[in-house]
Amino acid sequence: MEPGSIGLYNDASVYDILHAPGTREEAEGLLRMHDRFVTAKASAKLWLEPACGTGRYLIRLAKKGKRGVGFDIDPGMVEYATARAKRLKLSPRPRFGVASMESFVGDGLVRPGSVRLAYNLINTIRHLESDDAMLGHFEQMRTALAPGGVYLVGISLTVYGLEPPSEDVWEGRRGRTTVRQVVNFVPPVANAGRARRTERVFSHLTIRKPSGEEDRDSTYTLRTYDEGQWTKLLKRAGWSVLGVIDEEGDDVKLTAPGYGIFVLSPE
Structure with missing residues (x-):
């Protein structure tokens, strides 16, 4: 995030309002x-969400x-x-703690x-900035999982040089507060080595309350993977793909550039 910017992740209440729609489904x-x-x-009872934000899934x-x-780093x-x-x-009441995706077991x-x-959905795993960080995360997850457990990873795969810039618009409302986010994604134009494997993300938030309207801008990067890089x-990391599915749990044939949820099991 840029120095001095006030983004979505700096305000938990705004984050929660924006992401609440669709949580039940x-x-x-x-x-x-x-x-x-x-x-x-x-006997293995735990459901685990890395980088959980405000915990909306776990609460549901x-x-x-x-x-x-x-757990979340924030x-x-x-x-x-x-x-x-x-x-x-809530009963059982979910537990939350501060930890990173690279170190969360045994604390x-x-x-x-x-x-x-x-589960780790909506490209959250791409906040890990290198393959080494990703490998460390998968090793932690291997340790955390019980035999027969699975890890669901939602990730968008790219095609270098062919994926155009794109825009998403999100909106949430709670009481008399409305939060609207316009997000612009700028993928790398080509795979020119490790330094270029980043997608630039520009976020513009508009927060409307009875007291007035506020705009917040921020930017961050996500690490990119094409199909070959992700498979490698x-x-x-030593993980097998049991399937690729959509948000409803149905099988999909993922064609890059595109998003899918990978059902993973440690080998």
Whole structure:
């Protein structure tokens, strides 16, 4: 994020309002994915979300009786998620802690072999800035998963030199506050080595309240993978692909550039 910018991740309440729409349906999709792919014993009860933000999925899943743990590198997100779960008096109540995607097992939050399902959706994993960071993350996840557990990773794959810039618009509302985000994605024009494997993301937020309107701009980068790079990385990490699915848990044939959820199992 650029110095001095105030982006989406700097304000947990704004983040939560923007991402709330569709949470129920997405959580239902996770339940279907679990029922289809997970074969872990019942003793492995944990559902794990790396980089969980405000914990919206885990809070929804707790209402379905699922025992969840989430972590985020941002203390403000963790504080917000913890307070909301407590306020809702959920049982089981999801637990949240501050941790990075490269180091989260054995810190009192996630025990080795305790996770039946982990999920990391909507390109969040691409915040890891190098293949080494990604390999470290997958090794941590291998340790966390119980036998028969799976890891769901939602990722967009690129085609260098052929993927055009694109724009997404998101909007959420809570009470008398409306949050609108316009996001512009600028992919690398070609794969010219490691230094060029970044997609530039420009975010413009408009926050409307009865007291007035506020605009916030920020920018960040995401690491890019084409199909070959992603396949090679998973092979190096020692993970098998059980399937590629959409948000509802149905099989898809992913054609890059495009987004899919990879159902992964450690070899």
